[in-house]
Amino acid sequence: MTSRGFTTIENEWIILKDGTRLAARIWMPDGAREDPVPAVFEFLPYRKRDGTSLRDESTYPVFAAAGIAGVRVDIRGSGESDGVIDGEYSECELTNACELIAWIAAQPWSNGAVGMMGISWGGFNSLQVAALRPPALKAVISIASTVDRYNDDIHYKNGCHLSAQLSWAATMLGYQSRPPDPALVGERWKEMWLERLAGEPFFMEEWLAHQRRDGFWGHGSISEDFSSIEIPALVIAGWADGYRNTPLMAIEGLGGKAKALIGPWVHKYPHFAWPKPRTDFHGEAIAWWNKWLRGDDNGIDGLPQARAYILDAIRPAPRRDSDPGFWVAKDVWSPPQMQCFYVEQFGKLTEGMPIPHAPEHPVYLHSPLDTGTASGEYFTLKPDAEMAIDQRSDDAGSLIFDTMPLAGDYDYLGRPVLTLGLRSRAAGGNLCARLVDVHPDGTATRVAFGVVNLTHRDGNADPKPLIPGEKVSIRLVLDACGYRFRKGHRIRLSLSTAYWPMILPPPDDEGIEVDIAAIGLGLPMLGHHQRIDIKEPANPDPLPKYIEHAAAATKRQVVRDLSANRTEYHIHEDTGLTEHPETGLSTRQLREEVWSITPDNPLSMTGTSTWTCDMRRPGWFVRTVATARIACTRADWIISAVVTAFEDDVQIFEKVFAEKRIARDLM
Structure with missing residues (x-):
């Protein structure tokens, strides 16, 4: 495709119906008034002039050169926009977004078709606005976002x-x-x-x-009603980020309307994220917009429903520039078949199902409250100690169960599930479960984790206190993973009652008794798939200087x-x-x-x-x-x-x- 000239409009005032003046930065393809173009809209509180300028300048000029206008608008009360912000994903914000989409579509340079895109906040509101169905919005790309604001954002996790x-x-x-x-x-x-x-x-x-999952969190959570979204959604995330569950949840909820892409990345756009390998996000995004905003028959709608990078026995390190692994695709995603493990009488994690009606084997677990300092950040911006480091220090305060060294490679993609029985010595408490890859030299890599406030064991809307001494059953779904455990490695299940500072402690810390005879761990088998190649960006250093x-x-x-x-x-x-250098x-x-x-x-x-x-x-x-x-x-x-x-x-x-x-x- 011939590269098109474009003009950067540093600031365009857009006047809303209530008189509020919002500030936009626009990348406009040459000749758009004579030959109208589609537009991609991003709506954030992170300041277009300085906060997101670096990443914006790595992408929107490329879109404009492909004949797609970019419209980056500051939410009210941020950057150069009037007013004061009133919260996250508020009714006002989403209403303003719909009004802005209508404004874009009505411009003489617009062909009337708008896409919405963003990472994190912009990925959230792209899906939320899509659920409101503004007529001109034809497709979205949502990166590092959530469909469930209560359980998969930076506020609460299973209570x-x-x-x-x-x-x-x-x-x-x-x-x-x-x-x-x-x-x-x-x-x-x-x-x-x-x-x-x-x-x-x-x-x-x-x-x-x-603090419970009420209507406040239901607002903006498209998992409340996936059918509200009728347009195509490309949903992207990275295994090194806290927002790793969204792509698989999106395709399970949206079906054929969604495509999932999961790489090894932190909380960044995939054309400049770490750890590598990166992807040619620009090329794929342009093809996505050309299909859904221009009607090009370019085959992008034929992408496999799920594409994921399978991490291959990675090692935690002070900095991870690149993670070994391989790309796989599934044309149609379906819930994976689970490979089951249980804890046998000598404490080994063993393939198979727990023995029905086995005598209880209670083990007391009371982790030091500073267990968890190897957890890293919930959402990561750099591939350093923001990511989970070697887990051996946290395992020292945990109850751990290892397999024997594996006789072959084990490949997984999806969300592990842990079931167990326990008795608490208090009315509440927290439980953290970690899936760990133990290398032959003892290095311990966190593959996935899950946490639950035990009063939320039966749901997040109506928690119930525990009765001290009464046995309860727990089903804990861990975060998604794509991982290969290598021959000779061991699979470890680590349980702790603390995961600080990522998780704040409960008011009571009396410990729990875990019935290890009733532990069941299901790991999502990769199953039928195709090995694929994902094109990497031509420019290895796309950010401006x-x-x-x-x-x-x-x-x-x-x-x-x-x-x-x-x-x-x-x-x-x-x-x-x-x-x-310009401003x-x-x-x-x-x-x-x-x-x-x-x-x-x-x-x-x-x-x-x-x-x-x-x-x-x-x-x-x-x-x-x-x-x-x-x-x-x-x-x-x-x-x-x-x-x-x-x-x-x-x-x-x-x-x-x-x-x-x-x-x-x-x-």
């Missing part, structure tokens, strides 16, 4: 409280407290800045008000104070100071986060997350500092936050979200 909830609340305070660029909005910049500083919410207050004034830095540390019997987990992330805008973000716990006291847990965000040009400098905190009692979560803004090193604003106690709901 367990994710620490990422505090991290993300602080992140959003940092994003939303930054001003618009005066070069685009003019003298109004400070008025707009002060309005959003005064009005921005502390999202965690709302999230903690909904900005001017670096200060280098980026990252550090993660676990500090155990043996005298004080206290464990701390420290995170230091510095983006460095970089300048956009002259320099930005820097610094994240400092500390989690702390006494290994025998769940009520000792604390977390603090601080974001410092700088923006500067010669003669102009602004900074915001946003800090969020969490602690707990047996009855309450205790949260607070503060946002401070500086202009030329002089404090001009401070907003304190005073300490608030929110009752713990069976957690």
